[in-house]
Amino acid sequence: MSVSPTPAVEPAAPEGPDAAPAGGEAQAVGGGLTVQLLRVFVENRLAVLGVAIIALAILFCWVGPLLYHTNQTDTQKALLNSVQNAAPDGAHPLGTDASGFDTLGRIMYGGQISLEVGFAAAGIATLVGVLVGAVSGFFGGFVDGFLMRIVDVLLSVPLLYLLIVLAVIFHPSVEILTLVIGFTAWLVPARLVRGETLSLRVRDFVQAVRVMGGGGGRIVLRHIIPNTIGTIIVNATFQVADAILLLAALGFIGLGVPSPQTDWGSMLSNGVNYAFDGYWWEIYPTGVAIVLVVVAFNFVGDALRDAFEVRLQRR
Amino acid sequence: MTGYLIRRVAQAIVVVFGVVLLTFLLGHIIPGGAARAALGQRATPAALAQFNHDNGYDLPIWHQFWNYTWGIFSHFNLGYSYKNNQTVSSLIGNRLLKTLVLVGLSTLLALVLSVPLGVLQVIRRNKPIDYVLTGGAFVGYSMPAFLLGQLLILYFAVDLHWFSFEAPQAGSVIGILSDPRALVLPIFTLAAITIASFSRYMRSSMMETLTEDYIRTARAKGAGPWRVLFLHALRNALIPIITLLGLTLPTIVGGAIITETVFNYPGMGLLTTNAATQNDVPLLLGTTFVAAVATVAGSLIADLLYAVVDPRVRYA
Numbered sequence: 001m002s003v004s005p006t007p008a009v010e011p012a013a014p015e016g017p018d019a020a021p022a023g024g025e026a027q028a029v030g031g032g033l034t035v036q037l038l039r040v041f042v043e044n045r046l047a048v049l050g051v052a053i054i055a056l057a058i059l060f061c062w063v064g065p066l067l068y069h070t071n072q073t074d075t076q077k078a079l080l081n082s083v084q085n086a087a088p089d090g091a092h093p094l095g096t097d098a099s100g101f102d103t104l105g106r107i108m109y110g111g112q113i114s115l116e117v118g119f120a121a122a123g124i125a126t127l128v129g130v131l132v133g134a135v136s137g138f139f140g141g142f143v144d145g146f147l148m149r150i151v152d153v154l155l156s157v158p159l160l161y162l163l164i165v166l167a168v169i170f171h172p173s174v175e176i177l178t179l180v181i182g183f184t185a186w187l188v189p190a191r192l193v194r195g196e197t198l199s200l201r202v203r204d205f206v207q208a209v210r211v212m213g214g215g216g217g218r219i220v221l222r223h224i225i226p227n228t229i230g231t232i233i234v235n236a237t238f239q240v241a242d243a244i245l246l247l248a249a250l251g252f253i254g255l256g257v258p259s260p261q262t263d264w265g266s267m268l269s270n271g272v273n274y275a276f277d278g279y280w281w282e283i284y285p286t287g288v289a290i291v292l293v294v295v296a297f298n299f300v301g302d303a304l305r306d307a308f309e310v311r312l313q314r315r
Numbered sequence: 316m317t318g319y320l321i322r323r324v325a326q327a328i329v330v331v332f333g334v335v336l337l338t339f340l341l342g343h344i345i346p347g348g349a350a351r352a353a354l355g356q357r358a359t360p361a362a363l364a365q366f367n368h369d370n371g372y373d374l375p376i377w378h379q380f381w382n383y384t385w386g387i388f389s390h391f392n393l394g395y396s397y398k399n400n401q402t403v404s405s406l407i408g409n410r411l412l413k414t415l416v417l418v419g420l421s422t423l424l425a426l427v428l429s430v431p432l433g434v435l436q437v438i439r440r441n442k443p444i445d446y447v448l449t450g451g452a453f454v455g456y457s458m459p460a461f462l463l464g465q466l467l468i469l470y471f472a473v474d475l476h477w478f479s480f481e482a483p484q485a486g487s488v489i490g491i492l493s494d495p496r497a498l499v500l501p502i503f504t505l506a507a508i509t510i511a512s513f514s515r516y517m518r519s520s521m522m523e524t525l526t527e528d529y530i531r532t533a534r535a536k537g538a539g540p541w542r543v544l545f546l547h548a549l550r551n552a553l554i555p556i557i558t559l560l561g562l563t564l565p566t567i568v569g570g571a572i573i574t575e576t577v578f579n580y581p582g583m584g585l586l587t588t589n590a591a592t593q594n595d596v597p598l599l600l601g602t603t604f605v606a607a608v609a610t611v612a613g614s615l616i617a618d619l620l621y622a623v624v625d626p627r628v629r630y631a
Contacts (some may be wrong), residue, residue: 152326153333156614157607160569164591165599169345245459249573252461253588265459272465276473287462294457 040307047303053296057289061111070105075260085274088281095281098270099259103281106267107289113263114290117178117247122239124182129189130232134220136190137197148194155187160249167255174257177250181243189235196228230308237301241294248290264290319622327615332384334607338600339383342394345596348372352596353397393601398593403601407583411605412488414582417575418567421502422560425509430556432510433517434549437525440518448514455511460570464504464577471500482580505574509567516559520552527551554625561617565610 041047071077078100086096094103136147154162166180200206201224209219225232248265250256256266264286271282345352350366358366367373371382386392393403436445455463472480479497483490491498524530525548533547575584583602590598 149329149333152330153337156330156565156611157334157337157603158565158569158572158610160572161587161599161603161606164572164587165341165596165603168591168594168596168599169341241457245457248459249461252459252573253576253591255591268459268462272462275465275469283462283465287458290459290462291454291457295453298453298457 037307041303044303044306046299050296050299050303053292054300057111057293057296058115061108061115064108065105068105068108070102070109072101072105072109072262073260075099078260085277085279085282087279094285095279097267097282098274101260103285106262107264107286110262110264110267110286111289111293113174113257113261114244114247114265115293117174117181117257117263118240118244120178121181121185121243121247122236124179125185125239125243126189126232126236127186128183129186129235130193130225130228132186133190133193133195134197134224134228137194138201138216138220138224144194147190151187151190154184159184159246163246163250164253164255167250172250172255172258174261177247177255177257181246185239185243185246189232189239192231192235193225193228196231197224200224200227230304234301234305234308237297237304241297241301244290244294244297316622320619323615323618323622327611330611331608334604334611335384335387336380337607338604339380341603342596342600343376349597352594387604393604394597396590396595396598396601398590398595399598403598406586406598407601407605409488410581410583410586411609413491413580414568414571414575414584414606415609416488416491417501417505417580417582418571420498421506422509422564422567424502425506425513426556426560428506429510429513430517430549430553432514433521434544436514436518437521438544440522452511452515455507458507460504460508460573461577463507464500464574467500467504468577480578482575482578484579484581486581501574501578501580504577505567505570508570509563512563513556513559517552517556520555521548524548524552554621557617557621557624561614561621564613564617568606568610568613 071081078096080100082092082096082100082102084096084098084100086092088095092102092104094107097103097106132147132151136144162184163180166184167177170176170180197220201219206219206223209223214223244264247256247263248268251263251265252269256269257263267286268283268290271279271286274282342349348363348367349370349372350363351358354362354366364373371379374382391404393407395401396403396406399406432448436448439445468480471477478499479494480500481497482501483494483497485491485494530543530547533543538547571582572584572587574580575582576588579585583606587599587602587606589595590602
């Protein structure tokens with residue numbers, strides 16, 4: 001299980017005169033509350049910095065290649081047309097790697113895959129986790145006991161071991177790695193959402209839906225899950241950061257995306273092979289990129305958590 | 316407390332059986348089956364059938380599961396590595412103990428460093444040192460461990476010659492422990508991420524404790540700020556860290572794979588990386604099982620410790 005670096009505790013929110021009316025319906029999140037939430041978020045300078053870094057990274061990885069054309073897919077051409085491990089010069093601002101690929105262009109290309117896998121795996125993990133957690137918490141009894149024992153078992157297996165076994169069995173590709181990371185990372189959101197569901201299901205508005213004839217499925221999908229949205233978004237943000245790092249770890253073990261595709265982790269683990277040769281351009285630029293982006297997601301996650309906590313306290 | 320103990324131990328036993336089921340199932344989802352994986356793509360159907368018969372893979376699935384479970388618990392039979400031509404348990408051998416040494420020492424280092432760091436941040440909160448440590452924690456948490464390990468080797472082993480660039484290679488655990496110069500970098504690399512997250516938790520746990528009523532009472536009695544901080548607050552702020560320890564254990568054990576690979580430390584993590592490179596699924600399932608059971612045991616110990624430390628659990 002992953003533990004986010006910063007626990008939520010600190011600022012006790014001042015009692016605002018504009019406290020929203022009680023009642024947890026999803027609609028209540030709109031309007032004034034969204035503005036409040038945004039205000040708390042924007043006041044946090046680190047969060048704004050985080051969003052800026054993520055936006056820049058996305059621009060760099062997807063718009064960059066439109067302006068800076070490099071060959072990143074044709075291995076033969078790269079080997080024939082350029083020098084391997086060439087130091088930075090006019091033609092290659094960040095040099096070339098061991099296969100002759102331009103490093104600057106490769107950071108853009110690898111970044112696309114790192115970010116894609118990060119977002120997609122976080123999406124899968126969140127979706128599965130939210131559904132399992134909400135169903136488990138809402139229906140309770142046998143269903144809850146069964147699902148939570150599965151979560152217990154999977155949480156006790158060190159994640160990296162499980163990922164390695166699955167990656168070896170199914171042979172790594174971008175899609176397989178996304179699925180494997182996504183389907184092993186849902187445990188934490190499942191537990192969080194279950195916990196919230198347990199307290200939500202006895203609330204008055206759920207009773208009201210029941211009285212009006214709403215069934216279990218409707219209550220879970222339309223009323224319980226929308227009310228856990230804060231927890232879900234915060235956790236999903238951390239999940240993106242974790243997924244990027246997990247993909248990097250798999251790349252280091254040799255189970256990353258297959259060449260000529262690459263991701264930041266695979267680039268780094270190839271680069272560190274040349275650490276003793278002084279080929280700094282194959283290590284530091286990529287290292288800075290991955291650390292910056294992961295830090296940025298953690299900043300945003302922390303700020304979102306503070307923002308949602310303040311919302312809860314004012315409610 | 317007896318009730319809590321019994322429930323917690325029973326839960327651990329259920330989880331261990333769950334892990335047995337999990338590794339059993341993982342062994343059965345290999346495309347082409349275990350026979351194909353062991354004998355290769357060109358094996359004849361007769362050879363595959365013979366292999367399946369010899370290994371009991373043609374029995375009903377529940378019977379196979381029973382044999383598998385019985386094998387594990389009666390004579391520690393974790394399967395056979397065809398790639399290495401050795402049983403999985405003989406390959407693991409005393410590597411588990413070596414990994415436990417690494418994991419244990421890093422966890423200890425993480426605790427010893429992160430508690431004072433967290434307290435320091437509370438004393439100097441919102442001062443430059445607080446920001447510097449917070450920034451350091453974020454970077455430590457966000458840096459791939461293999462990059463950190465490699466950079467440490469580059470600066471502290473190659474450039475400065477302070478420590479060895481490779482972990483101790485001794486066959487025995489005593490041999491490993493007797494080479495501290497080679498142990499420093501692997502232990503620190505594995506501990507870095509834990510230090511980062513624990514010091515953050517310590518900081519906020521301490522901040523939260525300082526707002527409690529009993530702290531106000533202590534101050535009102537006239538206890539000095541240091542006495543309040545270390546005698547009243549610290550002891551209570553430490554409790555959540557123990558819970559966190561149990562929860563972080565799987566991450567540390569998993570992280571040992573990377574650290575052992577970077578430093579060529581002869582533990583279970585390195586064995587796992589090698590098994591992954593060789594596509595040795597039986598060996599991977601074996602190390603996964605052992606790592607999971609070790610983790611369950613570790614979390615159990617952390618929770619029992621928690622019961623001893625926290626009177627709210629002890630007298631419940």
